[in-house]
Amino acid sequence: MQFDFDNKQRKEILETTFEKLENFYSKTKDFKTNPDLNIKEIRESIYSKELVNGISPEKAIEHVTKELETFSVHTPHPKYFGLFNPRSNYAGIIADLITATYNPQLAAWSHAPFAVEVEELLIREFANKFGYDKNSDGVFTTGGAEANLTAILCALNHKYPNFAKDGMFGLNKKPIIFCSEEAHHSIQKAAKVVGLGYNLVKSIPITDELKLDTNILQEELKNLDNSEYSPLMVIGTAGTTGTGTIDALNKLSSICKKNNIWFHVDAAYGGGAILSQDLKQQLSGIEKSDSITFDAHKWMSVPMGTSIFLTSKSEILGKTFRITTEYMPKEADMLTVTEPFTHSIQWSRRFIGLKVYLSLLFYGWKGYEETINHQAEMGKYLKNQLKKNGWIIKNNTDLPVICFTKEEFETDFNFTKEVLNNILSNGKSWLSVYPIKGTPTFRACITNYNTTEKDIDELIDELNNEVKSYARQ
Structure with a gap:
């Protein structure tokens, strides 16, 4: 053969x-x-x-x-207009082809020194963008779920010095993870994977602004005193999946600092705002976190899955994942480098970072800022056009995620279902339905750098025509 x-x-x-x-x-x-x-x-x-x-x-x-x-x-x-799944830029596509052909193995530094050093450069660049200092650290991951899992493992190893050796059996109290009820469900999955169980993930209700309610969080923390539970970490979300909401990161940081709790920010989607001078202030407080999840395969428009875990704690990844073996290559033992297999969940590792590196070589940070600003502008345009056509907006975010409905059909749960089914069956547009405080709304997100005002106008026309048809029934 x-x-x-x-x-x-x-x-x-x-x-x-x-x-x-x-x-x-x-x-x-x-x-x-x-x-x-x-x-x-x-x-x-x-x-x-x-x-x-x-x-x-x-x-x-x-x-x-x-x-x-x-x-x-x-x-x-x-x-x-869907779920943070953008069109791949051409640099990212070429990067995947290059990676597949050369097939570098990033488990050991000496096997792929160029690739490993590229990823380390990118980690430093993103850490700097998010406001971390030079002592920060990070690693590329296969997706936001792996990055969030990494965050929980780091929080456990930070809080419990013997966790790597004794695991859950060495804990005298049950660790609790706090997050918004709008947080991504990869948090629950990660809790299952590490052996905590999702019952130890405490979902905090949201405010009228759809943010994690920090007052309720503080009450929940007080209730843990003298109990069998101990707070492990608080997770703030920067760009919730449903509504694009950014939690009160500065307030969450203060609460965590006061209670000596690990503060993680899941910025899988919204983290891209850090690349825009117009939007980066929305992430104020993220620089005070202990760790961050960021998905480059969302707003940076590279092929899946390309995610990053960042941490302001320089030693925690080594403490969490370090291990020694006899069979791994030893050529780099005398060099001041970090062996990747001691630094992440993954062992054999693909050159994930090339998709970002080649994109930056092609387009630069300035190109990304222009692209993200364009999508934000298209989000504003969609919001304005919806309002002009009698739709009501049910969420409030500067990110291009818009949840909307018609006031006259707000309590008609069949309305969104039937209109959505008709739009999807037509195959001209794709959007989804998302419930906000129990009320179903249409959800449209600008995820494509090629989306234009014409595309949005066509979506509005489709929606208006379907509403007219529904009202005639």
């Missing part, structure tokens, strides 16, 4: 692949935003292919690209 193919075959395969990918990338708007969920047809398409002996590369590429075009929600579409 010739896995490499020869030079001529490789060129033909790449040309075939490029033609298919270029057609989709350049004509994304011509595709339906979302597929018909025909599970029988999908499975028949997959199971009918020859896997014992294989098929020709051309037929294989045709099969995969056609089915991805037919059976995917097209998040790169300019009228995908």
